[in-house]
Amino acid sequence: MTHDCNPREFLAIQLARTLRDGEVGFTGLSTGPRAALYGTGIPLAAMGLAQRMHAPDFTILLCGWVINPRLDALEFLPELEFSDLMTDLPSEGHITGYPNAIAYKRGIVDVGFSTGAQVDRFGNLNSVRIGVDGPPDVRLVGPILQPEHFAVFGREVIAMPTHSPRTFVESVDYRSGVGHRVDGMSRADLGLTTTGPARVLSPLGLFGFDDGGSMQVSALAPGVDVDEVTAQTGFAVMPAAESPAPPTAEELQLLREAVDPHGVLLAAAS
Amino acid sequence: MSRRSKLVSLSEAAGLVGDGDRLALGGFTIYNRPLAFARELVRQGRRGLTVVAMTAGPETELLAAGGCLSRLETSYVGLEKFGLAQRVRALSQSGELEIVDYSEVTSFDRFRADGDNQTFVPVDYLAGNSIVTPESGITPFTCPITGRPLFAVPAARPDVTVLHVPAADEFGNGLIPADRVMPQDLDIVMAQGSARLILTTERIVRTEDLADVAMTVQIPAFRTSAVVFAPWGAHPGPMSGNYETDEPAFAEFAEAGRDQATSAAHLERTVYGPRDHDDYLNEFGVTRLVGLLRRRL
Numbered sequence: 001m002t003h004d005c006n007p008r009e010f011l012a013i014q015l016a017r018t019l020r021d022g023e024v025g026f027t028g029l030s031t032g033p034r035a036a037l038y039g040t041g042i043p044l045a046a047m048g049l050a051q052r053m054h055a056p057d058f059t060i061l062l063c064g065w066v067i068n069p070r071l072d073a074l075e076f077l078p079e080l081e082f083s084d085l086m087t088d089l090p091s092e093g094h095i096t097g098y099p100n101a102i103a104y105k106r107g108i109v110d111v112g113f114s115t116g117a118q119v120d121r122f123g124n125l126n127s128v129r130i131g132v133d134g135p136p137d138v139r140l141v142g143p144i145l146q147p148e149h150f151a152v153f154g155r156e157v158i159a160m161p162t163h164s165p166r167t168f169v170e171s172v173d174y175r176s177g178v179g180h181r182v183d184g185m186s187r188a189d190l191g192l193t194t195t196g197p198a199r200v201l202s203p204l205g206l207f208g209f210d211d212g213g214s215m216q217v218s219a220l221a222p223g224v225d226v227d228e229v230t231a232q233t234g235f236a237v238m239p240a241a242e243s244p245a246p247p248t249a250e251e252l253q254l255l256r257e258a259v260d261p262h263g264v265l266l267a268a269a270s
Numbered sequence: 271m272s273r274r275s276k277l278v279s280l281s282e283a284a285g286l287v288g289d290g291d292r293l294a295l296g297g298f299t300i301y302n303r304p305l306a307f308a309r310e311l312v313r314q315g316r317r318g319l320t321v322v323a324m325t326a327g328p329e330t331e332l333l334a335a336g337g338c339l340s341r342l343e344t345s346y347v348g349l350e351k352f353g354l355a356q357r358v359r360a361l362s363q364s365g366e367l368e369i370v371d372y373s374e375v376t377s378f379d380r381f382r383a384d385g386d387n388q389t390f391v392p393v394d395y396l397a398g399n400s401i402v403t404p405e406s407g408i409t410p411f412t413c414p415i416t417g418r419p420l421f422a423v424p425a426a427r428p429d430v431t432v433l434h435v436p437a438a439d440e441f442g443n444g445l446i447p448a449d450r451v452m453p454q455d456l457d458i459v460m461a462q463g464s465a466r467l468i469l470t471t472e473r474i475v476r477t478e479d480l481a482d483v484a485m486t487v488q489i490p491a492f493r494t495s496a497v498v499f500a501p502w503g504a505h506p507g508p509m510s511g512n513y514e515t516d517e518p519a520f521a522e523f524a525e526a527g528r529d530q531a532t533s534a535a536h537l538e539r540t541v542y543g544p545r546d547h548d549d550y551l552n553e554f555g556v557t558r559l560v561g562l563l564r565r566r567l
Contacts, residue, residue, distance in 0.1 A: 031351055065452050079351035082301050082451045082510060084566050097455045104375055105395075128371055128400070135365035141354065142346045143401055147373035151395035175400045176371070182398040190397035191419055 005247050007203070007221040008042060008266040009255055013247040014206045014219045015046035015157065018199060021055040023110035026102075026153065028063050028145075029081055030115060033269040034161035036077050038201060039115040041265040043159065044071055048259035049251065061109065064102055064145075067093035074264045104145075107194065110154040114146050118172045119158055121235040122213050123179030123197030125150070126172040143176035150177035155195035161269075163202035165234040180213025204229050210238055219244035276497045277440040280547050283468050283498045284310040287430050290318040294381070294426060294460055295329045296433035298453035299350045300520070302510055303329045304434040304470050306503040306547045312336030313541055322426045323347075324377045324456060328507055328523065331355040334367060335526075335533045336541065343370045343406075343426075345377040349524050356527030371401045372408075376423045378456070383425035384463025390422035397421075431464035433457045434503050435489065436512055438471040442494025445475065445486045451510050461489045470500040472512055502551055502559055513562040519554070 005013070019025060025047045030039035047060045048071045062069050063081050070090040078085045087094070095102065102108055116127040117140055127146060131137035149156050156177065160167055179197050180187060187196055200207040205220040216238035217229065229237055260266055284307060287293060297303035308329040311319075320341040321330050327349060333339040334357040347355050347369070361367035372380070379391040390409075397419065402408045407424040435457070437445040444461070446454045461467055469489065474497070480487060503509075506519035526536035544550040551559060 031348075031353060080508075080515070081299065081350070082453060083508070084514070084564070087451065088566070096450055096452055098378060098452055098459075099375060135363055137363065139359045139362040139369065141348045142344060142369075143371050143373050143399075144346045145374040147396060147399050147401060148375050151399070175398060176373075178398040185398070187398075192395065192397060 005222070005252055006266075007223070008037065008268070009252065010222055010247060011201060011206060012042050012045040012049060012255060012266060013251045014244055015042065015199070015201060016049040016053065016251070019047060019050040019055055019058055019111065022057045023055070023154075024059045024061055024108060025111045025113075026061045026064060026109045027113040029078060031079070032161075035115055036079075037267070037269040038159040038161045038203075039113060041077060041267070042201060043113040043157065045255060045260055045265040048265075049255050052254050052258055053251065061102065065095040066091045067095070071259060071265065072261050075262055076264055104148050104152055107152055107154060111157060112149040112153040113157045113159050114149045114177060115159045115161060116146070116177065118167060118169050119160055119200060120169055120172045120179065121215050122181040123158060123200065123209060123215065124172045124175045124182065125158055125177035125179070125197070126174045128174040128176050130173055132173050146177040150179070150196055151192055151194060153194065155198035157199040157201060158197050160200060160202040163204045163232050165232065168233040168235065170235050180209060186213070204232060207237070214238055216240070273441060275440040276442045276494060277474070278496045278498060280306060280310045280470070280498050280500060281314070283307070283470070283496045284314050284316075286466065286468060286496060287311060287316060287319070289316060291429040292320045292322055292427060294322050294428035294431040294464070296431070296457040296460055297327070297329070297504070298456055299325050299346070299348070300327045300352070300507045300515065301453045302434055302457065303327055303504050303507050304432045305329055305332065305505060305507060306500040306550070307432050307434070307468070307470050307498070308332040309541045309550065310547070311338055312537065322380070322428050324374065324381070326358070327355070328520070331357050331527060334358045334361050335537055339367055341368045341370065343372060343377070345372050345374040352520055352524040356524070357533055360530075368405070370403075370405050372406065372423070373399075373401060378459070379423060380426035381460050381463045384427060385459060388425060390424050392420045393423050394418065394420050426463065428465065430466045430468065431460055432468045432470065433461060433489070434470045434500070434509070436471070436509070437473040437475050438469050438497050439475055439477040439480060439491070440497060441477060442469060442489075442491040442497050443477070443480060443487045444469050444471070444489030444494065445483065446488040447486055447511055449511070454510060458488045461493055464493065466495045467493050468496045468498065469494055470498040470503045472501055472503065472509060474499050500547055503547070505551075505554070505559070511564065513564055516558070516562055
């Protein structure tokens, strides 16, 4: 049977099912309510749910320095990475050095989450600039940790706060995260050894990639149909290979009562 | 003969930075930034600076607003929850400021390379990434051990490094507490790779007292060229362990960057108007500043 849930809960549950026991997951903070929901809130809720369902040895690495924070202690989402709210958040450990215990380059992180302004069919991500040559039309924040997320983390979940033809584009203006194809070359051709982008999370649903590295529907959010995805995407998205199992009563109860009891992680973005 | 004090005025210390220098400024995003020092560089009208950073924040936005900046090498430029660095953005879009992008880990590796006195760091995962450009100096080469393709990421090579620390003595011993956060560890690495190091400090402490807290002296005096007493020197940003963000003042600064005129008016009021850092602090007043002191024990 199906259970009533909002689209944010649906996405968190579908994402939680893709996380595996024993893995290490990394997410940071984001600026603005929509980016915070997709880049931080839903990923944290998914990781917290996975820990309580099938992955008790999953490790949450918040901002790369807070290990297994007590998510249920959060009364609102932190906006400042080194504020007292973060240092006082109950957790298993704090890492002070850089990169230190995380040892990014050794591939210690299994799954990362990152946001950007543009993503393309092959999961290339851009958080640097709009405009290909010369001075940018719009300058954005920069590559940040994306080159590492997409090349040394085991796999990546791209979290897009908006889904439109302006954000899901045929070709990104800058590759700060390298996807499955670059100028006809595969990741193997480029010498990249990790999976790269495995999922894309957006208000319209959860997406994956087919064997050729092209974006494909995994699970449409409640109330969303393929026509809407087609209209809002700047390239052809492959349909889902199979339809996802709906959220179970146990998943919903754990999410609401144990993972996010104050409704902080999955609050609607105003 | 007595030991030489390195205590100088903010104005004298800023004079150690020349037009066109490569400048590294301590802190991370909006935290622990030497903003009193950046304001003094603007006041003195320094030109053609390159800021080399792991992450760039309000210190770089100030230098951009003041017309001091011509190049920025970083993995991030922004004001964290206060949004984009609007002056940096405008100058980048008009072509007056060149931004050279690095990834977060490699932008930090560049400072580690300086500490090891090496010209580059080898990195094996940049293929296909747009950060590999002639401007970045990131250069493909073949691993001499395994034959794998690698990239050489050039060292940061700052001419001057400026760090804002919680406490220092007059000889240049910089104290960073044991219960530090990551941004303060980055400062220690930047100090290790510095060619000319300037410390601005919240407090000047007595050298004879250092024996009691010797473990906190993470920046030894022999590395330091100059020390400046600059209380609330990271204002309106936060200083770890000392004070929190002055949110209204920071938001006003961030907002002022949205256009040239409001930015100029804000600089007039907060940089050119005040004679010096003391005068700047007096404009805010004791009550306002003391209200920012960290409440956590």
